[in-house]
Amino acid sequence: MAEQTTSYQDEPATRSRFGMPAPGQALEGPLLAWILLAPALLLLIVVIFYPVAHTIWLSFHSLNLSEPLNNHWIGWRNYKNILTNPVFGFWNAVRFSILFSVAVTVISFVIGFAFALILNERIRFQTLWRGLALIPWVIPYVVVAYLFFYMFNSQYGIVNDVLTSINLFGWRPVPHPLGWYGGTGTLARVAVITAAIWNRFPFFTLMLLAGLQTLPQDLFDAAKVDGAGAFARFKLVTLPGLRGIIAVVTTLSLIWSLNEFAIIWAMTNGGPGVATDNMVIHIYRAAFIEQGISRAATMSTVWLLMLLVFTYFYVRIMEGKAGVE
Amino acid sequence: MSVHALTPRTRKRIGRFFLYVALAILMVYAFFPTFWLISTSLKPQLEAFQNPPTWIPHTITFHSYRILPEDHAGFVQYLKNSFIVGIATTVITLIAAAHAGYALSRFRFRGARSLVLLILATQMFPYVTILISLYTLFRQLHLLNTYQALILAFTAFSLPFSIWMMKGFCDTVPADLEEAARVDGASRLRALYDVLLPVIAPGVVAIGLFTFLTAWNELLFALTLTSSPNMRTIPPGFVLTYIGEFQDRWPDMMAASVVVSIPVIILFTIFQRQLVRGLTAGAVKG
Numbered sequence: 302m303a304e305q306t307t308s309y310q311d312e313p314a315t316r317s318r319f320g321m322p323a324p325g326q327a328l329e330g331p332l333l334a335w336i337l338l339a340p341a342l343l344l345l346i347v348v349i350f351y352p353v354a355h356t357i358w359l360s361f362h363s364l365n366l367s368e369p370l371n372n373h374w375i376g377w378r379n380y381k382n383i384l385t386n387p388v389f390g391f392w393n394a395v396r397f398s399i400l401f402s403v404a405v406t407v408i409s410f411v412i413g414f415a416f417a418l419i420l421n422e423r424i425r426f427q428t429l430w431r432g433l434a435l436i437p438w439v440i441p442y443v444v445v446a447y448l449f450f451y452m453f454n455s456q457y458g459i460v461n462d463v464l465t466s467i468n469l470f471g472w473r474p475v476p477h478p479l480g481w482y483g484g485t486g487t488l489a490r491v492a493v494i495t496a497a498i499w500n501r502f503p504f505f506t507l508m509l510l511a512g513l514q515t516l517p518q519d520l521f522d523a524a525k526v527d528g529a530g531a532f533a534r535f536k537l538v539t540l541p542g543l544r545g546i547i548a549v550v551t552t553l554s555l556i557w558s559l560n561e562f563a564i565i566w567a568m569t570n571g572g573p574g575v576a577t578d579n580m581v582i583h584i585y586r587a588a589f590i591e592q593g594i595s596r597a598a599t600m601s602t603v604w605l606l607m608l609l610v611f612t613y614f615y616v617r618i619m620e621g622k623a624g625v626e
Numbered sequence: 627m628s629v630h631a632l633t634p635r636t637r638k639r640i641g642r643f644f645l646y647v648a649l650a651i652l653m654v655y656a657f658f659p660t661f662w663l664i665s666t667s668l669k670p671q672l673e674a675f676q677n678p679p680t681w682i683p684h685t686i687t688f689h690s691y692r693i694l695p696e697d698h699a700g701f702v703q704y705l706k707n708s709f710i711v712g713i714a715t716t717v718i719t720l721i722a723a724a725h726a727g728y729a730l731s732r733f734r735f736r737g738a739r740s741l742v743l744l745i746l747a748t749q750m751f752p753y754v755t756i757l758i759s760l761y762t763l764f765r766q767l768h769l770l771n772t773y774q775a776l777i778l779a780f781t782a783f784s785l786p787f788s789i790w791m792m793k794g795f796c797d798t799v800p801a802d803l804e805e806a807a808r809v810d811g812a813s814r815l816r817a818l819y820d821v822l823l824p825v826i827a828p829g830v831v832a833i834g835l836f837t838f839l840t841a842w843n844e845l846l847f848a849l850t851l852t853s854s855p856n857m858r859t860i861p862p863g864f865v866l867t868y869i870g871e872f873q874d875r876w877p878d879m880m881a882a883s884v885v886v887s888i889p890v891i892i893l894f895t896i897f898q899r900q901l902v903r904g905l906t907a908g909a910v911k912g
Contacts, residue, residue: 330733330735331733331735331736333729333733333814334729334733334735334738335729335735337725337726337728337729338725338726338729338730338741340721340722340725340726341722341723341725341726341785341789342726344722344778344781344782344785345745345748345782345785345786347778347782348756348760348778348779348781348782349748349751349756349782351759351763352755352756352757352758352759352760352763353751353755353756353759355759355762355763356755356756356758356759359758359759412652412655415648415652416652416656419645419648419649419652422645424645424646424649430649430653431898432895432898433653433656433657434652434653434656435894435898436656436657436660436891437656437659437660439839439887439890439891439893439894440660440883440887440890440891441842441843441860441861441864441883441886441887441890442843442845442861443843443845443860443861443864443865444663444864444883444886444887445659447864447868447879447883448659448662448663448880448883449659451666451876451879451880452659452662456675456677457674457675457676457677457679458679459662459679462677462678462679466678499655499659502656503656507901507902507905508905510902511902511905511906512906514902514906515906531641556749556750559752560752560753560754562753562754562845562846563843563844563845563846563861566845566846566865567845567864567865580752580754581752581753581754581846584754584757584758585754585757585846585850588757588758589761589850594758597758598758598759601752601754601755601758602755604752604754604755605751605752605755608750608751608752609747609750611750612746612747612749612750
């Protein structure tokens with residue numbers, strides 16, 4: 302943990318140990334710190350911590366909005382149900398959430414990194430390309446969703462048009478238009494992941510480009526003098542220099558993808574069947590469409606616990622990063 | 627002939643060539659969907675259903691843009707709501723995060739370390755865990771269908787990341803800088819406002835942009851916490867409009883999409899330099 306070595310540790314002798322100011326002096330010390338923190342903490346307590354606690358409480362009840370009066374303590378029954386009975390689709394949603402997040406993060410990281418490396422070279426119209434590369438990131442999620450929904454349309458979408466027109470010396474990998482939103486749902490998964498990747502890669506480009514610019518140029522020069530080729534320089538100088546930022550941005554991307562709702566909901570509603578049903582959509586549907594509040598609360602709680610394990614690593618990465626400075 | 631037999635100059639030229647080829651491929655990938663969005667928005671209704679699709683519209687028409695204000699009931703209202711909620715969320719987040727980040731960076735007090743960890747962990751809470759109970763809470767407080775509900779929710783979601791970033795920015799500035807000002811008789815807050823904030827301004831802009839983008843994009847809570855069309859922001863407005871009566875009116879939908887994308891694109895273009903400078907200075911270090 303990086304404590305500020307420059308923090309004000311020594312309070313002037315005129316102050317009490319609680320930091321109460323002596324008459325005529327400005328507020329100081331821990332009291333002032335808590336006052337400065339108060340608005341943010343108040344908001345976090347009301348909008349995040351209280352609701353989470355209430356959700357956990359609900360998960361031990363039998364609240365269903367179709368019969369709201371039948372709400373009583375039922376212990377672990379909800380947990381047993383969702384964890385053991387496949388009817389509730391919990392594990393399916395867990396699997397797709399992880400698949401979606403890992404696929405989106407890994408692929409958009411590779412694309413975004415490639416972009417960052419190219420845009421970091423001396424090229425013509427650099428600023429223009431950098432600006433254009435950012436656009437997919439700032440286009441609203443729902444717009445991205447509907448745009449890709451249209452592009453992946455089975456009858457008149459541009460994706461099918463391009464795929465079916467591929468003809469390599471008589472070999473046509475996709476002879477017939479694909480039904481993207483039907484069948485087993487594999488193609489629907491590809492479609493939502495493709496849309497999310499296009500929306501995500503500029504974030505990596507932006508952050509990694511910023512990171513690349515902090516790398517000291519003389520390290521590259523030294524490596525060059527030592528005869529290191531482009532690939533060796535990338536492996537020995539670029540990657541180690543960016544390790545901290547790579548850890549941060551990939552973790553952030555994983556978190557955002559695990560929370561993804563807009564792109565999937567607007568494109569497929571979780572379908573066909575439950576093929577693109579991630580945890581957020583699954584819980585949203587359970588709570589607000591099927592009205593099973595307590596069941597949704599139970600799944601939320603288990604999901605929260607699973608993500609907390611992940612958080613443990615996340616916090617350690619962040620702390621490790623702060624410690625380097 | 628092996629690559630090594632080439633003169634350094636030729637090798638460099640070949641390298642440049644491949645660099646530009648790679649740039650071209652990536653730019654096509656980055657820009658094609660946006661091109662398709664604009665192209666479709668300029669097509670007449672029927673042309674959007676043509677198979678094979680036309681790349682450049684045969685007939686270019688601005689009809690979809692012209693009918694936007696009156697045709698899509700509520701479209702202007704969604705845009706207005708998104709601006710109100712987005713700006714308010716950004717302002718409140720920046721104020722709260724600046725003070726909290728400053729306190730965590732500059733003060734030592736009991737629990738400070740746990741607090742930083744707690745705030746980082748909050749970042750990981752799945753939003754959907756909060757949704758169910760927040761909906762119930764806001765219903766009891768009669769906050770459903772109000773700007774306040776959306777602003778409170780979006781601010782709380784943006785805060786953990788913003789506080790953490792702000793603390794990082796403050797950490798990069800030596801405390802001597804403020805100390806000099808404080809010796810001159812300025813109070814703590816004066817030092818924050820007059821000395822520290824101007825120095826970390828690019829970082830503040832970066833946090834503001836992230837926050838605005840989050841509020842502008844959010845669908846799950848906007849959909850749940852509002853039910854009246856008057857209160858909807860763009861994302862729920864879009865979902866509910868285009869799943870209903872306007873379904874399959876592609877050019878109209880794409881025209882509306884272009885219009886709602888423009889404000890954020892302008893915003894990011896204006897502040898791009900500060901954004902990169904801010905990220906370079908703070909978040910990326912280490």
